Amino acid sequence: MQYLSAIDTPNVAFMLLCTSLVMLMTPGLAFFYGGLVSRKSVVTIMFQSFVSMGWVAILWFVVGYSLSFGSDIGGIIGNPKTYFLLNHIEPNTMYTGNKGGIPLLVHFGYQMMFAIITPALITGAFANRVNFLPYLMFLTLWILFVYCPFVHMVWSPNGILAKWGVVDFAGGIVVHATAGLAAFASALYVGKRIPNEDKSHNIPYIALGAGLLWFGWYGFNAGSELQVNAITVSAFITTDIAAAFAAITWMIIEILHVGKPKIVGLLTGSVAGLATITPASGFVSIQSAALIGIIASLVCYFCVFIVRKYIDDALDVFAVHGVGGIIGSILVGVFAATLWNHTGPSGLIESGSFLQIGKQFTAVMLASVWSAIFTFLILMIINFITPVRLSKESQNDIDMMIFSEDAYKN
Template identity: 60%
Template sequence: MPINIGNTAFMLLCSSLVMLMTPGLAFFYGGLVGRKNVLAIMMQSFTSLGWTTVLWFAFGYSMCFGPSWHGIIGDPRYYAFMHGVTLDSMYMGNDAGIPLIVHVAYQMMFAIITPALITGAFANRVTFKSYFLFLTGWLIFVYFPFVHMVWSPSGLLAKWGVLDYAGGIVVHNTAGFAALASVLYVGRRQKVDLKPHNVPLIALGSGLLWFGWYGFNAGSEFRVDAVTASAFLNTDVAASFGAITWLLTEWLCHEKPKFVGLLTGGVAGLATITPAAGYVSVGSAALIGILAGLICYYAVALKNRLGWDDALDVWGVHGVGGLAGTILLGVFASKQWNANGADGLLFGNATFFFRQCVAVILSGVWAFLFTYCMLWFINMITPVKVSPAMEESMDEELHGEYAYLE
């Protein structure tokens, strides 16, 4: 198969955009925490940028896309340390004509940001050593298997007919319910400060996330065609409707329009459209954005009422957004907008809707249970939770650095 120069250039650009999302997430989370804990939360995102790449190179890509073991996981030896990958190796998942190394790079960026999303849930509470172990174990036992099951042609859920365009199941649902397990295991902070220390930093981070999300969703077509364009537009439409819906809902409930709410609603819309971006119409994307703003807003309100200390609302935005988006894909999917997709419940296909519901529940339950048990096991090796004194200034206590000089 000859290299398609246009598709290859486009996918390299999309890989760069998705990479940019991880620093964007670091800024987003950094602005939300206190002044003395900025570097600790940002370092967790950048650590994933480095360490996940090492694991991906060693065996991660092979576990995701290597020869299948019962449709659950790929052979970790097949592409280990990029064995057998050359300039002439082509990605054979479709006929887009992109080199295999481009697919390796693009999927690696997804692997980097997914565990980084979880860190916002246990902000200000987890030691760096335990996070490093958590990052390693979670990738191997949660992320890599679900990538294989959903996105590998030989994967169990893929063969069953489950669809996930860009990561509603694989990325947001697994990360969100892992975040909830982390919150329940680690417990509440000694001092819960709900006020972000730097709103402009949050705006910068959300802008980078929004911008990078075009590579996240449009790039998941792996070529440039009409579906790519619709996924691009659907991404922006859902994010915009989600942002305005959250803004208006919070305005009605609290009598003032909040900038952080507007930004959070945009991220909720982005997370919710992710599984459906390339399978639904633009009108459906707008409705999904509205539902995302409402559902995720009230999920965060429920979290607050129950007293769960999900510091940066990872479960309410990403977990619930990924779950809702996957189910809504089962409702609104249309082959008129992607011949390689499916028709959803609105078009008479109740079976597809059922499969989407089963897949998203399975991924959420496994991510929750494994994460909770893994944290318990890590705590047997090294303490997971920092001391109350460290909570006040993790930058200084854990890393000996400062974000701001007094």
Template identity: 60%
Template sequence: MLNTGSTGFMLLATSLVMLMTPGLAFFYGGLSCKRNILGIMMQSFVSMGLTTILWFFIGYSLCFSGGEGAIIGNLDKMFLHGIAPTTIFKDMGFPEIVFVAYQMMFAIITPALITGAFANRVTFKAYFIFLVLWQLFVYYPFVHMVWGGGLLAQMGVLDFAGGIVVHATAGFAALASVFYVGSRKYNKITKPNNIPLMAIGTALLWFGWYGFNAGSELNVDGITSLAFLNSDIAASFAAITWMTIEWYKERKPKFVGLMTGAVAGLATITPAAGLVSLPVAALMGILGSVVCYFAVHLKNKMEWDDALDVWGVHGIGGVTGTILLGIFASTAINPAGADGLLNGGTAFFIKEVVVVAATSVYAFVFTYIMLMLINLVTPVRVTDEDQLIGLDISMHGECAYDTIH
């Protein structure tokens, strides 16, 4: 039976998650150098188009049709076959079409997250191919296994809104792309070209994350409210923690650090948003911020050219949040969840740790091999000349500003 309240809420949550991809484009665009703003923003917006087409053709079906206990679904719902406006999604009270759209927004933003790692270095044609193959062989299988009734769901693995499925896969794919593509030849160390643009992106991401996390309850109840507030608490504690660390180390509080910390907190709470208490969300925000900060510091020390810290913020944030979920989860908070290590759930903790580690390794290895194969078809790395000119002009024939100095 159709529940208009749940339907309206899920349409709102879907809209919020959709807004995150333009927000990501602004966030990355503000952080990039002036010659590559449009190139990196276009990569996010292209995902909105191409991923939607792919999702319509086979993506939704592979993720959420058949394949109980398996690695991937089937093609029964290819081209959204059999899904009518009156088709109710399970017993959730809203049309399956709404669920199709909601999950599609997750599929759009996940590969777009990776693009910040190889900013200024990857050809557009290679990225186009990458966008399709990475979803088919990394994102879709993990969506099905965790959220589509597949293998990991049958094992009792929990991931409330995407610590494993979204952030661990994207973050470690980002690291693999950095290792394969190599460092930038020019402008390796650049200041953000437009911090206010980054601030707009952060605001849109933070705002959209309420739909990302609270919407993942797929209902309007107390857990929805818990996930909503947990998201804000974790982001806030993480933002202030990151700023405080930088303030202590560099003697100045940094706005970019404050915003980066907020995103790290949001990534950390994502797998646990509706499964832990409010005080635990605050602790997760602090711990996630500290761990991500030092992951970025390690990246810099090792000279891994992850341009916009995708691995350090999203990858490590997702992994940290999943491990902390394994420690702090409580059925007293959410009876549909599990008990973590502190509540006697040793087996659940081990499962979460093993699965997030295995997911990260798979995403890294497959992404590296996939880039090697793509390079056999079309060059992955741009030429030094194009890199010097900037991808906005060399790849797209456009520029963000009238004059670039």
């Protein structure tokens, strides 16, 4: 066991608060997605988010944390025995990944919240089309064979990508790129909705969900420093500035494109900005964060329309989260500055070198391809056991067919 001389009480309190904020993001996502889908499938999409809070927590406790942060095996995965069932972990067992003076259980809980929301993001892509048992099977296999390996490769000190110099402050590669490409692959695999309904059924739900996501994202990004210092503060502010610039940029584009501002567009833009700043939040200046927010909306807005022509990604998960995570991860190699994080890389603008861009690009492409291929394979395997896609009849009234529950009736 690893013990330190003292627990840093303020850091522990801060990290428990951040853990709670990240936990709140999953209910926020449930409301955000719940408002975007039709009224006949709101129970299903919300159930998929909330069940992740239970099932992924169990997986994380049993073996997920070990696979992610256990003793290294080849730089790709952690030893499943290291923290299996948190065996031999005591209240005063300390996390030694930084000098924040926090117990290992705090790090375990904080990272568990990331593991919970990441696969929940994917559900927006196959809304209305996937049965509940196949979803639980997918949830299990995806966490173990996609999410945990990339957590280890990028965030574990001995991970192969971490040792190479790839950085991801809060999850552009680990969370958004992997979930976004899984969304793309799953939407491609299950095909189009029948009927294909694109109208949002409850705008107040969307606004509530987006507000909770934005609020929780402060814990998501600022908490990733794992202690309170100047980097924590800058990560907090860059998160907000990027989201604000992205939201207003999306609104302006929409006015120019369709003639009117839309609140759903404004909120979608904020989420695009939040996803895009995530990998860079603790490495870039406030001014760079504003540019990243603008770039996020410019790119993601048009990606939404391009992707819709080819696949039925119901809630634009790939175009917003996936593309946002990808471009944000690459932009770390452009805007990262040692003035804002002396332990981080030096980007193109500061150093004049393309080296960090190359590392970031390689890592995000590896994560994207890995996630897309494994997602497709996982769905194929599950389909041999039980049909993944719902029948046409079930899609017409999915909540009643699967759960015998209606969101708006007793």
